[in-house]
Amino acid sequence: MSIQKSLIQRFVSRQSLIGIVGLGYVGLPLMLRFQAAGFSVLGIDIDTNKVENLNNGKSYIEHIPAEKIAAARLAGFEATTDFSRATEADGLIICVPTPLNKNREPDLSYVTGTVDGLVPHLRPGQILSLESTTYPGTTEEELLPRIEKTGLKVGQDFFLVYSPEREDPGSKNFNPGNIPKVIGGHTPACLEVGTALYAGAIDQLVPVSSTKAAEMTKLLENIHRAVNIGLVNELKIVCDQMGIDIHEVIRAAATKPFGFTPYYPGPGLGGHCIPIDPFYLTWKAREYGISTRFIELAGEVNTGMPRWVIGKIVDALNVRGLALKGSRVLVLGIAYKKNVDDMRESPSVELMDILRDKGADVDYSDPHVPVFPKLRRHHFDLVGVALTPEAVASYDLILLATNHDAFDYDMIKENARLIVDTRGVYQNPANNIVKA
Numbered sequence: 118m119s120i121q122k123s124l125i126q127r128f129v130s131r132q133s134l135i136g137i138v139g140l141g142y143v144g145l146p147l148m149l150r151f152q153a154a155g156f157s158v159l160g161i162d163i164d165t166n167k168v169e170n171l172n173n174g175k176s177y178i179e180h181i182p183a184e185k186i187a188a189a190r191l192a193g194f195e196a197t198t199d200f201s202r203a204t205e206a207d208g209l210i211i212c213v214p215t216p217l218n219k220n221r222e223p224d225l226s227y228v229t230g231t232v233d234g235l236v237p238h239l240r241p242g243q244i245l246s247l248e249s250t251t252y253p254g255t256t257e258e259e260l261l262p263r264i265e266k267t268g269l270k271v272g273q274d275f276f277l278v279y280s281p282e283r284e285d286p287g288s289k290n291f292n293p294g295n296i297p298k299v300i301g302g303h304t305p306a307c308l309e310v311g312t313a314l315y316a317g318a319i320d321q322l323v324p325v326s327s328t329k330a331a332e333m334t335k336l337l338e339n340i341h342r343a344v345n346i347g348l349v350n351e352l353k354i355v356c357d358q359m360g361i362d363i364h365e366v367i368r369a370a371a372t373k374p375f376g377f378t379p380y381y382p383g384p385g386l387g388g389h390c391i392p393i394d395p396f397y398l399t400w401k402a403r404e405y406g407i408s409t410r411f412i413e414l415a416g417e418v419n420t421g422m423p424r425w426v427i428g429k430i431v432d433a434l435n436v437r438g439l440a441l442k443g444s445r446v447l448v449l450g451i452a453y454k455k456n457v458d459d460m461r462e463s464p465s466v467e468l469m470d471i472l473r474d475k476g477a478d479v480d481y482s483d484p485h486v487p488v489f490p491k492l493r494r495h496h497f498d499l500v501g502v503a504l505t506p507e508a509v510a511s512y513d514l515i516l517l518a519t520n521h522d523a524f525d526y527d528m529i530k531e532n533a534r535l536i537v538d539t540r541g542v543y544q545n546p547a548n549n550i551v552k553a
Contacts, residue, residue, distance in 0.1 A: 120242050120274050121306050127207055128313040131155045135314075136206030138231055140167050140196065142389075142459060143248060143282040144212035145181060150293040152189045154318040159206055160196035171196040179458035179485055180287045204238040208246065208314045212282060215249045216393065216493075223252060223397050225259060232263050239267060244276035244310050246300075250335050250394055252401035255279075256328035261303060272304035278311035279328035281335030287457035297321040301331030339394040340412055345380040346391070347415030350422050353382040357429075362552065364541030384518055384539040384553070385422040385464025387453025392419070392462045423467045427475070429553035430514065430537050437535065439513055442476030447502060447512040449529070450519025451483045458485040465518035466495045472516075473497075480512075484523040506532040517542060 118126070127133040133156065137148045140162040152158050162168055170177050172195065174187035203209055213227040228249055235245070245264065247256055256279040261271060269275040280300040285291045298319045302308030312322055325331050349363065356363040363382055371379040386392040395416050399409045431441050453463040460466065465481075472479045481489070482502045489499040502508055504525065509515060509532040517529075520540040530536065530543065536550045543550045 121276070121310060124207060124242055124244065124276070124310055125313040128310075128317060131317060133157070133207035134159055134205055136161055136203055136209045137212060138162070138203070138209060138235065139212035139214075139227075139249075140164075140171065141212065141214070142178060142286055142461075143284045144210075145176075145178060146284060146293050147210065147212060147248075147282075148194065149181070149185055149189060151318045152192055152194055154294075156317065158189070158194050159202060160194065161198070161200060161203065162196065163198060165198055168196040168198050178286075200234040201238050203235050204240055206243065208244050209235065210246045210248060212248045214389065215251050215397070216389075217396055221396050222400055225251065225255065228255070229259055229263075232260055236263050236267060239264065239269060239275065241269060241274035244278065244307070244314055246278045246280050246311060246314065248280055248282040250281060250339070250390055250397070251332060252336070252397040253329040253332040254401065255332060257303065272306045276307040276310040277303040277328070278307050278314075279331045280311065280315065281331060283338075286459050287454070294318065295320050297323050299323045299325060299331050299334050301325045301328045303328055333398075336394050336398045339390045340398060342380070343386065343391045343395050343419060344412065344415040345378070346382070346386065347418040349380050349382045351418050354425060357552070362541075362544075364544070364552075381541070383422070383464065384426045384468060386419045387461070387463045387465075388459065389461040423464055423471060426468060426516075426537070426539055426553045427471050429551060430472075430516065433535060433537055433551040434514060441472070443478070444513040445478045445511070446472055446480070446514045446516055447509070448472075448479065448481040448516045448518050449483070449524060450517070450521050451481050451489070452485050452519055452521075455520050456485070456522055460486065460490055460492065463519075466492065466497075468516065468518055469497065470495055483519070484521060504529070509533050 135151045135156045136159045137144045138161045140160045148158050148160055171186055174190050176183045176186045211231055213231050216224050218224040264271055271277050278300055280298055283296045298315055300311050300322055302311050308324055315322055353363040367379050370377055395412045399413055402409050434441055434444055448465055448469055451463055451465040452459055453461060469479050480502050481499060482504050487501045489497045509529055515533045515536045517536060517538045517540055520542050526542055533549055537553050538550055539553045
C-alpha cells in the first residue's frame with residue numbers, strides 16, 4: 118500500500134493521532150472537535166501555562182467550559198511544549214497568530230517559527246495543514262521550501278494543505294464541526310489526504326484548486342466584512358451630521374427581503390481577522406504592482422473610528438462644561454465583540470489608550486474580562502468595576518464600547534450622568550445619551 122493510501126486509511130479508520138499546534142481560540146475548539154469525533158489528539162503549544170492548565174483539565178477561554186477539557190483528558194488528550202513529539206502525529210494542524218508588525222505589514226514569525234520548530238521532527242507519512250489567516254502564496258513560499266529541505270517529497274511521501282479557520286468565538290449556532298471548511302492542497306494527492314484528515318471531524322468540506330485559492334478565500338470573507346463595515350461607519354458619520362440615527366436606518370433597510378445585508382457600525386474593528394486581513398492582501402498586491410484602493414479606503418475609515426468617537430466624547434463633555442482631561446470615564450465592554458472574553462485587536466482598548474493619553478481617569482467594566490490581561494501593545498493595571506447604581510453615578514461619562522448582554526442597560530441609563538453609545542443600544546433619545 119502506498120504512503121498516501123496508508124495515511125488516508127488511518128484517518129478514515131480513526132487510528133491516527135492528530136497534532137494541533139497552537140491551542141488558542143482556533144486550536145482549542147478544533148482539538149475538542151477531533152477528540153469528540155473519535156480521534157486521538159496531541160496539543161502542542163509554547164505557552165507552558167496553557168499546557169499546564171489543559172493537562173489539569175482547566176480552560177482559559179470563557180466559552181469553552183473546563184468540563185469539556187476534563188472530558189478530553191479522560192479520553193486521552195494530552196498537551197505538551199515538546200515539539201519533538203510532532204513525529205508521533207499523522208496529521209499536524211497549525212493554528213497560530215498572524216498579526217501585523219509595527220509598520221502594519223504581515224508578521225509571519227509565529228508561522229515560520231512554528232514550522233521551523235516542527236521541521237526536524239517531520240517524517241514520511243504525515244500531512245501538515247496551515248489554518249492561520251495569511252496572504253496568497255504563504256503555504257508555497259514559506260512552508261513548502263522548509264519541508265522539502267528535509268528531503269521529503271511533498272505530494273509523494275509528505276502532504277501539505279491550507280485550510281483556513283472559520284471560528285466564531287462565543288457563537289451558539291456554529292462550531293468547528295458544522296461550519297463548512299475550505300481546503301486547498303499543494304498537489305491533488307495533498308488535497309485527497311487533507312480531505313481525509315478533516316472529513317472525520319467536519320460535516321462539510323469545500324475543496325478548491327490550490328492552497329493559494331484557499332488562502333484568498335479566507336481573505337475575501339473577511340475583507341467583505343471589513344469593507345461593508347467601513348461603508349456603514351462612514352455613513353454613520355454622515356448621518357450624525359444630518360441628525361439621523363444610522364441604526365434606525367439599518368433596521369429599516371434590513372426589512373428588504375432581497376439585495377441587502379445589514380452590517381453595523383461601531384467604535385472600530387476588533388478580533389484577529391477583520392482589522393488585519395485586508396492589510397495582508399494589500400501588502401501582497403503591491404508585489405504585483407497593484408494598488409487595492411477600495412480595500413485601503415475602508416481600512417482608513419475603520420481605523421479612524423476610535424478618534425471619531427473620542428471627538429464625540431470631547432463634544433459631549435464640553436456641552437456639560439467639562440474637559441476630557443481630569444474626567445472620570447468608565448468604559449463598558451473591553452472584549453472585541455459581545456458576550457466573549459476575546460481581547461484581540463479590541464477597539465475598546467484603543468479608546469482607553471487615547472482617553473488616558475488625553476488625561477482622562479479611565480476604568481472599565483466587563484463581566485467577561487474581570488482583570489485587564491497582559492497585551493502586546495496596551496498596558497493597564499486595572500480590575501473591572503462592579504456595576505452598581507452608585508458606581509455608575511460616580512463617573513462623568515460612561516462609554517458603551519462593547520454591548521454585552523449581561524449589562525443592565527436600564528439601570529445604567531437611570532443612573533449615568535452621561536452615556537456615549539457606540540453600539541446603538543439605546544434606541545430612544547434621552548438627555549444623558551449621545552450616540553457615536
